Amino acid sequence: MAMTETSNRNEINKTDHVTSIWWIVVAPTVWAVHFLASYLTAAIFCAKVADSDRSAGEVQLAVMAYTVVAIVIIAGVGWAGHRRQRDGHGRSPHDEATAADLRRLIGLSTFLLSLLSAVATIFTALVFYFVGTCH
């Protein structure tokens, strides 16, 4: 019993970059950066650059570019997470004290948070799509 626990712990401790818990926060961080970049761009543009008609077409283009980049990164992270959670034959809730299950749990969490982050990023972008002015 003691042997098994020790070997499991050793296996868990040997986590490589693939099972790192930091994968979980990548997608929400991308969303946060996208959010900040979008609103900072709009604030600076509207304060310093906007014409008298206050249109913000350039901001819309910039946010569209940010959104494409953000969604590509989030999709990549989500896809990697999805692959990890389907690794082997394990089924959720992935709560065994094994490296394989830890890997699957982190994969599942990464995947779900990526979905949430993708929706949040699109919601942020929608504001700029509909409101194309600095008013």
Next chain:
Amino acid sequence: MTFLLLGDISQSTLDPAGVGAERIAELFHWMLSGGVLIWLIVVGLAVYSVTVPGRHRPRLTKTLVIGGGAVFPTLVLTSLLCYALAMLPALHQPAPKTGLTIDVSGVRWWWRIGYRTGENERVETANEVRLPVDQAVEFKLHSEDVIHSFWIPALGGKVDMIPGRETRLKLHPNRVGRFRGVCAEYCGTAHAQMAFDVIVMQQADFDQWLRDQQQDAREPAGEAAVRGRELFRRKGCGACHTIRGTDAGGRVGPDLTHFGGRLSLGAGIKTNDADNLRRWISRTHDVKPGVQMPAFKSLSDRELDSIVAYLEQLN
């Protein structure tokens, strides 16, 4: 409840009297419907899961949980967001430059109102906004102390008033009537008593009212009112209040040039009549705790009556 307290004065977003308010009320009803729909689906699935006996089929369970608990709410919320955002450009569009522009400053705890009547001309009043019906009006919003928020629920959305910045709001009333505006951002002791009257009038009536506002204060008629004007000067009221046409030019408190024509006093908290005005002057802090105007308890009844007579004639 609001209707019970205010009688026929509307302070409800659900009783719209403006173009913007109608859209906001419409949005509220869609949001409410969407929220109820999501609630019914999610709670319905939860009830189904605990009341239907036996083992549920895994594939169906997964579909219902993911579909009903995540996909469906996301789709509904996305639709509502798009619907709401599509409204914003029109609501934010400024009023035509040729239209009426009104400056409003939030001051603890009252409102300084200025109608732009010319290139560099402005007519000042306080705690009462009069608007012509069926005309888009541009408000320029400022604050002289802390953050306030300007809100006339029956006419449209609210906008913060931030010290050192100018914010703006367009309102387009489409129904004649009397409404109530409020400060919607907590700003200190008397925040809840920082309100104002809004009167939407026919264009001709509004034009006449604005012409009247441009005039200096009328001369007092009658012995009591004449004495009241003298007392107003001697007691130092003019250090804080302006009455155009007299030597009272203070800017600390509201402009009183046409005070008698206003519907309420104390920033929308009491009907403007002689009894309330007498109480306001002599027991100011009982009526509105925290207000910066000192109470004039030392005035005799005769002096008080005289000042009240003078102020009530300023219409």
